[in-house]
Amino acid sequence: MDTALRALEYWLLSYKRTWRGTIVSSFLVPFLYLAAMGFGLGSFINAGAGRAALGGQTYLQFIAPGLLAATAMQTAAFESSYPVMGSWKWIKTYYAMLATPLRVSDVLIGHLLFVAFRVLMTSMVYLVVITVFGAVSSPWGVLAIVAGLLTGLSVATPTFALAVRSERDTVFSMYFRFAILPMFLFSGAFFPVSQLPVVVQPIAYATPLWHGVHLARMFTEGTLSPGWIAVNVGYLCLWIAAGTWWAARAFRRRLVT
Amino acid sequence: MGALIEARGLTKRFDSFVAVAGIDVDVFRGEVFGFLGPNGAGKSSTMRMIGCVSPVSSGTLRVLGMDPAVDGPRIRARLGVCPQENWLDEELTVRENLLIYGRYFGLPRRTLADRAAELLAFVQLTDKADAQVADLSGGMKRRLTIARALVNEPEIMLLDEPTTGLDPQARHLVWDRLIQLRQEGVTLVLTTHYMDEAEQLCDRLVVMDGGTIVAEGSPLDLIRAHATREVVELRFVAGRQQALAAEVADLADRVEVLPDRVLLYTQDGDAAANAVHQRGLSPPGILVRRSSLEDVFLRLTGRTLVD
Ligand SMILES: Nc1ncnc2c1ncn2[C@@H]1O[C@H](COP(=O)(O)OP(=O)(O)OP(=O)(O)O)[C@@H](O)[C@H]1O
Ligand SMILES: [Mg+2]
Numbered sequence: 001m002d003t004a005l006r007a008l009e010y011w012l013l014s015y016k017r018t019w020r021g022t023i024v025s026s027f028l029v030p031f032l033y034l035a036a037m038g039f040g041l042g043s044f045i046n047a048g049a050g051r052a053a054l055g056g057q058t059y060l061q062f063i064a065p066g067l068l069a070a071t072a073m074q075t076a077a078f079e080s081s082y083p084v085m086g087s088w089k090w091i092k093t094y095y096a097m098l099a100t101p102l103r104v105s106d107v108l109i110g111h112l113l114f115v116a117f118r119v120l121m122t123s124m125v126y127l128v129v130i131t132v133f134g135a136v137s138s139p140w141g142v143l144a145i146v147a148g149l150l151t152g153l154s155v156a157t158p159t160f161a162l163a164v165r166s167e168r169d170t171v172f173s174m175y176f177r178f179a180i181l182p183m184f185l186f187s188g189a190f191f192p193v194s195q196l197p198v199v200v201q202p203i204a205y206a207t208p209l210w211h212g213v214h215l216a217r218m219f220t221e222g223t224l225s226p227g228w229i230a231v232n233v234g235y236l237c238l239w240i241a242a243g244t245w246w247a248a249r250a251f252r253r254r255l256v257t
Numbered sequence: 258m259g260a261l262i263e264a265r266g267l268t269k270r271f272d273s274f275v276a277v278a279g280i281d282v283d284v285f286r287g288e289v290f291g292f293l294g295p296n297g298a299g300k301s302s303t304m305r306m307i308g309c310v311s312p313v314s315s316g317t318l319r320v321l322g323m324d325p326a327v328d329g330p331r332i333r334a335r336l337g338v339c340p341q342e343n344w345l346d347e348e349l350t351v352r353e354n355l356l357i358y359g360r361y362f363g364l365p366r367r368t369l370a371d372r373a374a375e376l377l378a379f380v381q382l383t384d385k386a387d388a389q390v391a392d393l394s395g396g397m398k399r400r401l402t403i404a405r406a407l408v409n410e411p412e413i414m415l416l417d418e419p420t421t422g423l424d425p426q427a428r429h430l431v432w433d434r435l436i437q438l439r440q441e442g443v444t445l446v447l448t449t450h451y452m453d454e455a456e457q458l459c460d461r462l463v464v465m466d467g468g469t470i471v472a473e474g475s476p477l478d479l480i481r482a483h484a485t486r487e488v489v490e491l492r493f494v495a496g497r498q499q500a501l502a503a504e505v506a507d508l509a510d511r512v513e514v515l516p517d518r519v520l521l522y523t524q525d526g527d528a529a530a531n532a533v534h535q536r537g538l539s540p541p542g543i544l545v546r547r548s549s550l551e552d553v554f555l556r557l558t559g560r561t562l563v564d
Contacts, residue, residue: 010361092344095344100361101334102361
């Protein structure tokens with residue numbers, strides 16, 4: 001584990017060069033989303049029939065945890081795509097690491113830990129912003145960060161595998177368009193999945209994001225159900241375990257030749 | 258004292274393609290050992306196996322007395338690797354590249370700060386310490402890669418084509434540093450396709466071609482065994498080489514015909530050159546020189562080694 005932390009240190013060092021430039025935007029983006037959708041769009045929905053469909057809460061309260069989880073997913077997907085491919089294909093950081101005592105598993109875990117760190121940061125910023133907007137009605141809301149982290153890792157791990165297996169970065173434009181964006185839009189972050197046609201609902205329920213959104217929403221609303229927590233956490237952990245296994249296999253195939 | 262690196266029947270296969278075809282190599286402490294060969298000879302594949310990043314397909318390999326398949330991380334902790342591509346992080350500074358690499362070895366930050374300063378002085382990059390690597394010249398990047406490989410005070414240094422692509426001045430600077438390292442007792446293993454580099458630096462070398470070793474020994478041994486003392490190079494008008502080679506064949510121990518010149522291998526170059534003139538052949542260009550590893554390579558593989 002100590003050796004994986006050495007790999008993490010590299011990612012923190014290179015992040016140190018850029019994080020100041022991103023700090024403003026990392027607060028601004030959630031602010032804009034919540035202002036536009038929570039208040040703007042919300043004023044239509046709250047006044048109409050929508051409010052009943054949302055179980056009596058305001059639209060702002062509904063989408064705030066959804067946005068947190070969906071953004072955790074986006075951050076994870078982005079941090080696991082180009083940077084991972086670059087590390088074996090362009091900059092070759094992984095190869096430099098592997099010439100030292102670090103092992104393939106250290107290189108993988110170190111980089112995953114960095115993505116986890118980035119997801120945690122993003123989720124924390126979101127939590128602060130939605131709390132300021134008054135969209136968190138329970139102290140359990142703090143745990144929405146955990147929901148964000150699990151969601152992020154469930155997407156990061158298979159994305160790592162994809163980024164190491166694929167020969168070219170063109171795969172990412174397809175991946176973002178046909179996997180990440182539809183998941184972002186249709187996994188219950190912006191409207192309940194029950195509003196979707198019945199035939200596609202199972203797909204939405206099978207996405208890791210739906211479970212992440214559901215989990216985050218229970219925490220911010222304070223409507224905890226132990227059964228649902230077990231299902232959501234268990235399902236996300238399943239994705240993380242399978243994704244990690246797949247990524248480890250892909251790393252070994254690519255880096256050990 | 259056993260060998261630091263000991264390979265027997267060392268083989269590397271990529272699917273069905275054989276990149277290294279069962280080579281035997283011993284490298285002893287304190288020597289400079291070279292792998293000399295053209296593109297695709299299998300030099301990097303061999304170096305990567307010795308560097309414990311590429312699994313051995315068959316044969317045995319011991320590095321520092323250990324098996325790379327079992328003790329890879331422990332061996333790598335005592336190696337310094339200068340890969341064919343530099344693998345530097347261009348966005349970090351020169352110093353940061355050294356520091357983070359040292360951290361991969363688990364070295365404490367305070368130790369590293371001092372060592373980075375020493376190493377930057379050693380490769381003459383002190384005034385570039387805070388520059389981004391992207392702004393360095395090719396020669397500077399190569400020196401930084403060498404400094405980086407030294408950060409863990411390695412017992413064996415693996416240098417894959419340390420001077421390829423560098424201008425003559427940059428090459429000499431690298432050579433100076435390598436000679437100094439050798440004097441400090443570091444065992445150096447390097448690959449090159451430059452004859453003069455092998456002659457300058459290597460105590461012992463193997464000539465590789467097509468994944469096999471075609472000759473081994475000290476540069477002088479190899480020249481003695483496979484070439485004559487001197488060589489006369491005759492440059493003729495293209496197309497006339499074959500005919501003229503026949504006319505001068507008796508003047509030399511051996512004659513080699515290349516696309517642009519004819520080489521006469523002889524113990525006495527001046528005498529042979531005079532004889533060529535006396536026969537009235539008067540080629541447009543004539544040069545007498547000492548024979549080199551280039552000639553050894555030509556003899557062994559039937560090809561020249563120039564890029
Ligand atoms: N990962 C790989 N997969 C398939 N073939 C490979 C791989 N690495 C090397 N080869 C092949 O093995 C042969 C030897 O390559 P290697 O890189 O060891 O040669 P080299 O002597 O270092 O050449 P150069 O002077 O060009 O660096 C080449 O034909 C190369 O194409
Ligand atoms: Mg090579």
